[in-house]
Amino acid sequence: MANKAKKSGNPPTDYERIFHPQRLAIIGVSAEASGAGFGTGIFKSITAMAFAGEILPVNPKGGSIDGLNIFKSVEEIPGEIDFAIIAVAARFVPDVLDACRKKGAAGAEIISSGFSELGTDEGKELERRIKEIAAKGIRVVGPNCFGIYCPASGLTLLPGPDLSRESGPVAFIAQSGGMSIDFAHAGKWMGVRFSKMVSFGNGADLRETDLLRYFKDDPETRVISMYIEGIQNGDSFFKEIKTTASKKPVIVYKGGLSRAGARTVASHTASMGGSGTIWRSILKQANAVQVHDTEELAQTSLAFALLPPKTFSGISVIGGGGAIGVTACDTAEAYDIEIPPLADDLQARIYDYLPKPGSSAINPVDVANPFVPPQYLKEVLLAAAEDKRIELQIIVSLLYHYKSIAKTFNKTVAEITPYKELARVIREVADKTGKPVIAVLPNAKRGVDDLDIIEMIALTKKEYVDYGIPVFDELHDAIRTVAHVNTYYGGKNHE
Amino acid sequence: MNKDRAVKIIHEAMRRGHKTLSEYESKQVLAAYDIPVTKEILLKDKNHLEKAVAKIGYPLVMKGCSPEIAHKTEKGLIHVDIRNIKEAKKAFNEIMAGLKGVDGGVLVQEMIKGRRELVMGMTRDAQFGPCVMFGLGGIFTEILKDISFRRAPLKKRNALDMMKEIRGHKILDAVRGMEAADKIILADMLINVGRIGMEIPEVSEIDLNPVIIYKSKPVVVDALIVLEKA
Numbered sequence: 001m002a003n004k005a006k007k008s009g010n011p012p013t014d015y016e017r018i019f020h021p022q023r024l025a026i027i028g029v030s031a032e033a034s035g036a037g038f039g040t041g042i043f044k045s046i047t048a049m050a051f052a053g054e055i056l057p058v059n060p061k062g063g064s065i066d067g068l069n070i071f072k073s074v075e076e077i078p079g080e081i082d083f084a085i086i087a088v089a090a091r092f093v094p095d096v097l098d099a100c101r102k103k104g105a106a107g108a109e110i111i112s113s114g115f116s117e118l119g120t121d122e123g124k125e126l127e128r129r130i131k132e133i134a135a136k137g138i139r140v141v142g143p144n145c146f147g148i149y150c151p152a153s154g155l156t157l158l159p160g161p162d163l164s165r166e167s168g169p170v171a172f173i174a175q176s177g178g179m180s181i182d183f184a185h186a187g188k189w190m191g192v193r194f195s196k197m198v199s200f201g202n203g204a205d206l207r208e209t210d211l212l213r214y215f216k217d218d219p220e221t222r223v224i225s226m227y228i229e230g231i232q233n234g235d236s237f238f239k240e241i242k243t244t245a246s247k248k249p250v251i252v253y254k255g256g257l258s259r260a261g262a263r264t265v266a267s268h269t270a271s272m273g274g275s276g277t278i279w280r281s282i283l284k285q286a287n288a289v290q291v292h293d294t295e296e297l298a299q300t301s302l303a304f305a306l307l308p309p310k311t312f313s314g315i316s317v318i319g320g321g322g323a324i325g326v327t328a329c330d331t332a333e334a335y336d337i338e339i340p341p342l343a344d345d346l347q348a349r350i351y352d353y354l355p356k357p358g359s360s361a362i363n364p365v366d367v368a369n370p371f372v373p374p375q376y377l378k379e380v381l382l383a384a385a386e387d388k389r390i391e392l393q394i395i396v397s398l399l400y401h402y403k404s405i406a407k408t409f410n411k412t413v414a415e416i417t418p419y420k421e422l423a424r425v426i427r428e429v430a431d432k433t434g435k436p437v438i439a440v441l442p443n444a445k446r447g448v449d450d451l452d453i454i455e456m457i458a459l460t461k462k463e464y465v466d467y468g469i470p471v472f473d474e475l476h477d478a479i480r481t482v483a484h485v486n487t488y489y490g491g492k493n494h495e
Numbered sequence: 496m497n498k499d500r501a502v503k504i505i506h507e508a509m510r511r512g513h514k515t516l517s518e519y520e521s522k523q524v525l526a527a528y529d530i531p532v533t534k535e536i537l538l539k540d541k542n543h544l545e546k547a548v549a550k551i552g553y554p555l556v557m558k559g560c561s562p563e564i565a566h567k568t569e570k571g572l573i574h575v576d577i578r579n580i581k582e583a584k585k586a587f588n589e590i591m592a593g594l595k596g597v598d599g600g601v602l603v604q605e606m607i608k609g610r611r612e613l614v615m616g617m618t619r620d621a622q623f624g625p626c627v628m629f630g631l632g633g634i635f636t637e638i639l640k641d642i643s644f645r646r647a648p649l650k651k652r653n654a655l656d657m658m659k660e661i662r663g664h665k666i667l668d669a670v671r672g673m674e675a676a677d678k679i680i681l682a683d684m685l686i687n688v689g690r691i692g693m694e695i696p697e698v699s700e701i702d703l704n705p706v707i708i709y710k711s712k713p714v715v716v717d718a719l720i721v722l723e724k725a
Contacts, residue, residue, distance in 0.1 A: 234622035238646060267700040267721055268636055269616025269628045273644055278620045281644035284660075285653060 010137040015214055017106035018139060019196055020153040021082035025056045025105070027096050028087035028112075031063025031070055038111055039087035040065070041158065042147070046085075048161035051154035056081065073099070080104035083155075085147065090114030093143065094129040101138040107206075110142035111158055116202050117144050127204050134205040145201025146177030149184055151194055152220070157181050168193020169222035170301045171215045173208055175200055179227045183298060189458070191465035192302050195220040207232055209240045216244040223304040225251045225297055242286040249304045249488050250288040253297045254279050287491040289484045296480070299472060303481035304488075306470045307392075307436050311486045311493075314338045314389040317364040317475070318380055319396025319440070320372075324475070325364040328394075331476050335483035339363055340389045349383045363390075370401040374421040378429055385433035394478050395426060396440040399460060400453045403445070413452045419460035427467040438478045439464050439471040496687075498694055501527040505697050505722065513562040514722055519602055520562070521718040525703070528687040531680070532715040535604040541587055545580060547603045553578050554606045557586040561599025576606060607714050610673065611666050612705035614642070615685060615715075617692045619699055625692025627685050629657040631666070632705040639663070647689030654682035667708075674711040681713050699723045 026046070028039030036044075043057060047066060056077050057070045064070055071077050074084070074096060084100040086093055090112050100108050115127040127143065134140045141148060146158040151167045158177060163184050170192050174180050180199035187194060195218065200206055208231055215221045224244065231237045244250055257276040283290045289304075291297045315337055317328040332339050342350070342363045350361040353376040359368035365380060377395065384390055402417040409416055422439075430437045441460060445453050464471040472478045501524040508516050516524065522532040536547040537560060548555065559572030572593050574586035583603075590601050612633035620626050623646050630642030643660040645653045658664055658678060669675040684706070691698055700721035707716050 231622060234620070234624065238623060267616060267618070267702040267719055268614065268704060269702050270618040270700045270721075272630075272637075272640060272642055273616075273618040273620065273626055273628060275620070275622075277642075278623060278626055278644055278646075281626065282623055282646055284656075285645050 010135075013139050013210075013214075014106040015218075017082040018141075019148065019150045019155065020052075021106075021155070022053045023056060023079070023081045023083075024051065024053050024155075025058055025071075025074060025077060025081045025084040025100065025103070026087070027058040027074060027084060027100075029057035029059055029065055029070060031059065031061060031065055037087065038158065039085075042085055042087060042111065042156075045156050045159065045161040046154060049154040049156045049163065049165065051156075053082070053153065074103055075099055077103060082106055084108040086110045086142075087112055090123070090126055090143070094126060094133060097130060097138065097140070098133050098136075101133060101136060105138055107139040107141065109145065109147040110140060110201075110204075111145060111147055112142075113144040113201075115143045115204070127202060130204045140205035141198060142201045143204060145175075146180055146199040148199075149180070149194065149197040157184060157197070157199065160184060164188045164193065166193055167195060167220065169195060169220075169305050170225060171195050171218065171221040171223070172197040172225045172227075172301075173200070173211045173215070174198075174227040175203060175229050176227060177201060179294065182294060183225075186294075186298050187301075189461065189465075190298055190302055191461075191468075191471065192298055192305060195222075203232070209233065209237050212237075212240045212244050212250070216240075216247055221248070223249050223251070223301055225253075225301045227253045227255060227294075227297070229255050238282060238286060241283075241288050245287045245488075246492065250286075251291055251297060251300050251304065251484075252283055252288050253291050253294065254283070287488065289488050291484070296477075299477050299481050300484045302470055303438075303485055306468060307482075307485055309489060310391075311489045312337070312392040312436075312482055313486070314340050315392045315394060315479075315482065316342070316384040316387075316390045317394045317396065318367065318377070318384065319364075319394075320367050320370045320398045324396055325360070325366055327475060328364045328479070331479045335479055335486075337479060337482060337486070338389070340387070342384055342387050342390075346383045346387055350380050353377075353379050370398045371405070374418050374425045377422070378425040381426070381429040381437065382433065385429065385435045390435065392435055392482060393429075393437045394440060394475065395437060396442065396475055397422065398444075399441060399457065400443050400445050400450070402456070403450070403453055412456075414456040414459055417456050417460070419456070419463055423460070423463040423467045423469060426464070426469050430469070437469065438482070439469050440473070440475050440478050441471060442474060496529060496690070497527040501691070502695060502697075505695065505720075508562065509697065509722060514724070515562050516720040516722065517560050517562040517599065518558065518718055519560050519600075521701075521720040522715065524691070524698075524720055525715055525718060528691055530684050530687050530703075530715060531713065532718070533604045533607060535602050537600050537602055538587075539600040541584070541591075544583060544587055544601075544603070548580060548583050551603050551605050555583070556602075556604045556606045557583065557590060558602045558604065559590045559594050559599060560602040561594065561597050563597050563599065564594075604716075607707045607709050607716050609707040609709045611676065611708040613681075613708070613713065614702070614704040615688055615706055616703060617647070617688050617698070617701040619692070620646075625689060627657070627689045627692070629654075629681075629685055630661055631663050632707075636704060645685075645689075647692045649686045649689045651682050651686065654685040657685060658682075673708075676708045676713060677711045684713060684715075697723050 177199040347361040360366040406416045519537045614632035616628040625647040643657040667676040702719040
């Protein structure tokens with residue numbers, strides 16, 4: 001209903017004013033010393049993020065906050081507003097929303113709860129009124145959500161005062177606010193940079209399909225990630241995700257796939273076509289990438305953001321660790337990726353740089369010893385990249401071993417580990433050869449005795465991330481993300 | 496494609512209060528959608544047996560046929576590899592006795608020889624509507640669950656992807672002296688199963704099991720169409 005009304009009467013949604021508002025009203029901000037609700041929380045978060053536009057706090061009691069005058073009503077705000085964040089009690093929300101609409105707001109996010117999620121008649125009625133008002137020409141995110149995060153403008157999720165202001169290519173869509181805030185925080189240290197993130201809660205108006213349609217054409221978004229619990233309309237969702245995935249990668253973590261229960265069916269086909277099976281097929285048919293947990297979602301987003309848009313059928317794996325070669329080959333084979341033995345002359349060249357005995361230059365290249373200097377590793381990577389069959393390289397560094405020699409040199413682990421040089425070398429090789437290099441930093445020592453190692457690894461990751469090098473904890477994660485990239489671009493070219 | 500003919504069969508069955516189509520009716524619906532099915536004749540009268548047998552030719556299969564029976568094998572209602580009129584008459588008598596007054600008849604059917612059995616089907620997903628299934632058929636369907644689905648309508652490419660996707664996809668190739676299965680016909684069959692789902696809302700589920708590959712050609716040997724509860 002809401003959508004129909006929009007199609008017939010209202011102008012197209014002005015997403016620019018929603019994600020990058022110049023004038024932002026926050027309704028439900030309490031004056032200083034009169035307690036701190038969600039409204040004040042989001043006000044403080046947005047201020048801490050150094051939001052780029054003008055903030056217009058509203059509360060019927062008036063007063064001031066952080067030196068800003070609090071308007072007693074939306075109507076009292078002079079001039080138009082672009083966007084509103086609504087954090088008042090549920091029963092006041094419809095009137096406030098309508099006031100925002102009359103003030104010219106292109107959209108509003110409602111972070112208040114107390115709507116259809118309660119299952120009460122009152123809650124459902126309030127949500128119905130929200131839909132009604134939305135249909136008159138204001139787009140609504142929520143209710144019962146954590147809202148929008150947009151690093152470029154400084155809009156942030158509900159408890160998100162310290163999210164990154166650095167923009168990137170990844171958009172994220174989810175009903176779940178908790179999932180959104182987790183991913184926003186994880187992205188910061190993992191190196192996933194976001195264009196926009198929307199947690200839409202009950203999804204009274206804007207939902208998965210509308211947002212897909214928007215991100216499909218959003219020039220700030222190259223990769224779309226989403227967490228889905230339920231969808232509203234299978235047909236329009238399928239069509240939208242299919243067209244979107246034909247333009248840019250769409251990564252989907254579908255929750256709630258456990259066996260759907262009680263439907264009684266007579267045929268074998270129906271009994272085998274449970275919701276999990278059908279979702280898997282639907283996503284395949286749309287050439288969307290299906291992942292199975294939040295970690296895989298983040299890793300896959302990172303890979304799509306940083307790797308060039310192509311498939312990688314042959315890779316090299318270079319690094320240390322006894323079983324690394326076997327693990328690499330087993331994993332790669334499972335994902336249909338080849339680790340071909342390098343050409344003989346290249347093997348000979350590589351062997352010159354490796355400690356002896358115990359090393360191997362075949363591919364996987366076993367460097368045998370975790371202390372091979374970055375400059376040597378650079379030569380190894382450069383040589384391996386000369387093999388035509390190698391399209392991508394993975395370097396596995398067991399940096400935690402540096403702790404064993406730190407004491408001898410009277411230095412901390414972070415001081416003795418040449419991670420800065422390593423990051424620089426990896427970047428140089430990737431740039432020079434045009435073949436991407438993925439870094440893997442396994443850490444077997446994560447207990448309280450080794451907090452210094454954990455710190456060093458975190459610093460290393462930050463260095464890599466700053467250089468735009470995809471970095472993972474485990475080799476398996478790295479290979480799996482390459483497989484996802486292959487599946488997507490393989491399927492796309494097949495179109 | 497003859498949708499009207501298919502719908503007519505379905506409405507007639509619904510009018511009689513049936514919740515499923517008999518094998519014979521199911522195959523007529525499939526045939527209306529250009530899906531290759533076994534050559535067969537439905538009989539109630541033993542006097543017509545000889546004529547029917549002559550038309551189908553030996554060896555043949557005889558089955559009890561009624562919308563009210565689902566699991567024919569377990570009830571002794573299938574007789575295979577019938578090679579002469581004596582065997583045919585015996586089978587007819589046994590099947591009629593087995594039907595025990597259930598409204599139905601005897602299906603005289605050509606026997607399709609082939610070692611490769613596939614399954615196709617259609618189910619309606621609550622979210623995504625009609626979805627088509629492809630997989631290994633016969634007794635392996637439920638044991639191995641080596642199946643794939645696509646949402647209808649299907650393009651040829653979707654149908655070919657479904658075939659590639661099952662673990663046992665190599666049985667469609669030329670293996671062990673068998674010809675490669677005709678994937679174009681298989682693809683058309685899948686597309687048309689999807690079309691039934693799209694065009695006839697009264698059909699809630701379809702099972703084609705087995706679809707046997709004879710030389711290179713797939714033929715639907717048994718079929719079940721489940722109707723929407725009116």
